[in-house]
Amino acid sequence: MGHRWRYVWGMSDYSEDDAFEAAVPLSQRAMARPAMPYLDGLNPAQRQAVETLDGPVLMLAGAGTGKTKALMTRIAHLIFKGRANPDQVLAVTFTNKAAKEMRARLEKEPFGIETPMRWMGTFHSISAKLLRRHAELVGLQSSFTILDSDDQLRLLKQLVVASDLDEKRWPPRMLAGIIDGWKNKALTPDKVPVAESGAFDGRGVDLYAAYQRRLRDLNAVDFGDILLHMVTIFQTHPDVLHQYQTRFRYILVDEYQDTNVAQYLWLRLLAAGHKNICCVGDDDQSIYGWRGAEVGNILRFEADFPGAHVVRLEENYRSTPHILAAASGVIAANKGRLGKTLFTSVKEGEKVRLIGHWDGEEEARWIGEEIEASQRGTRGMAPLGLDNMAILVRASHQMRAFEDRFLTIGLPYRVIGGPRFYERMEIRDAMAYFRLAVSPADDLAFERIVNTPKRGLGDKAVQTIQRTARANDVPLVEGARLVCQGRLLGGKGLKELTELVAGLDRWHAQVRAEADTHVELAEMILDESGYTGFWQNDKTPEAPGRLENLKELVKALENFENLQGFLEHVSLIMDNETEEQGEKVSIMTLHAAKGLEFPAVFLPGWEDGLFPSQRSMDESGLKGLEEERRLAYVGITRAEELCTISFAANRRVYGQWQSQMPSRFIDELPADHVEVLTPPGLYGGGYGAAGMAASASPAIMGAAGSDLHQKAHDADVYNSPGWRRLQTRSQQRGMAMPSEARNMTIDATAISAFCVDERVFHQKFGYGNVLAIEGDKLEIAFDKAGTKHVVGRFIVSADAADDVPF
DNA sequence: CAGGGGCCCATTTTT
């Protein structure tokens, strides 16, 4: 069927405007289509979302309910029904990846729409395209450049310095944040509310205005401007607005819960005429409030667009009932939701598993073992490939424990959202040198570094070496030696190659003689080979980072006996890891996981302060907590078959060992859908790190109760016999306790109901942070009342105070 | 100009 329709829209060779003006009355031809088979696979809700073509539609699509399918089918339907040709559909996504995927899927069966959808893309890419056409309306030329955040920062820094502000107290980065915030709210300098005029030492607005002038002079825009300028143009040039209101007959928006105010206005202006706007989203998955997203946009949709059809997609095709119930239980604690009830026709499945550990290292170790067990097939489940498993963390620094552990046991992993350390070019180069020092016959390593750094040994020289080596049936290094002896190369190349061969000989001798420590040797190799110098002389902006990575690599060597030992561990992983191939466990942040799904998901680090993040709660209070809770919801709903939540009783935070309380979200897990596991090394159930913390949880015990934290504090858990027993047992079994923890005596901080840095609330003085603890007296820095010494019984944890309206 | 030392701070991230 593809051909026929391709023909119909074969006008895409025209200029865009011609194509637009020519807007073909497609309906007759479309009607001629025999059937619309693409509608067949939809459930009633999806079908309604697809077939309600006119007027505003809000598609509330819970996790795993076939949102993308519905969205794409709707687009196809609009086109096949002849309501619009592909050029008249505005389809907005948040990431280029999402747009790309959607394009790809629309081209394939059952849709076969091969006419490119010109207006499918991110807010930014579409706006940039529009802005190039109308740049002069905001004083720019259409050739304007788009600054990245680095450029932006450099510019702002100049302005801050020029304004005699103390760069330390008023960092340009902060100004960038403030300005971005204003732009996200579609506030031009003249529109910034008076209430915010105190920002940035009272200079914020002025600097913002100066920055905008500077950008204009440079004929440049930053990311925020791309949208802001278009909103300005739409607001001040009705003719332009009208042009696009007419052009875009239908508007579709994905991830609507993530839109900020500027994007909202942009959409509302464009949709104002026909109101044919379909927003797809899930208020429960709004996790980008910190970068300006307004959940309010989705919550207010019906008010903004009176008469809107709201369609709820609630049938979940992804997860088992227990997983859905757990996720629903957690998210139910949020207020002001639009509300959806996910259901599934699946009957079976494992409960969500919950386990506590002594510390973060043990948690990583346990998860590693679980992953290996799942690979073999466990608990009657079929073996799972590594691609089917993921570890989702709150903050990227949590990844390190897993990377370290997986590297040690040789478990292949991939980090989503950031290149892996051992995959970086400079690390691979350095490793190649080490490999050659250990095994001179490593030809791959030789090929890799023979001309790195540049030695004037190009393709031709390498070919000569290879030919010689092959002719004499020797490794490449020996081939190179023969080339040097026979003077088969000329001039500079010969000299350099001779030097390299001599160096390799020397390093190899050192390895064998064990004259120096392997760390010193590694440093020597990197220096003498000229590799370090190569990056030092490199002027590209990446060079310093690469040097840092090399330092890091050398530091990592300290954990091994010798170079060989290190290489063995890493090479096991790297060698059968041909680029992006092979099965790997995924490690990523919860944010990065949105939109993905895995049969098995691990959710480590569910500890108050880490998750929910203390900072989130401090900065945004209840709002912040609710966003964290949505993050928990996103995490759980990534799992198809098996979801494992874990926490550690102790964790190193900024180099300090800290006792951790299980996350309050654990309390919110419905007990009937959770299986509490006993941590390894602990005999029987009893008081395990998990057992204790979990059974302290009313939810898990099935007891009525509401405030785990207060109870836990009251019960003085860290001083409890159970806790001591755990500590002793762990020691006896030589469990995964780092030496610091092993020797740790339980100090006043842990015994007190509060801990240093804890956020607390005082009836009279308000909120504050604990500075120090002496017996039952606390030194607290109150936000408003200053630093005071207070007796502990007048203080409640800020967590508990959250329930008090403020 | 590059590197060392000291100091401050410490999520989430796309465009």
Add this chain to the structure above:
DNA sequence: TGGGCCCCTG
């Protein structure tokens, strides 16, 4: 604890 940034020095 440790990474990034700035400043100072050789």
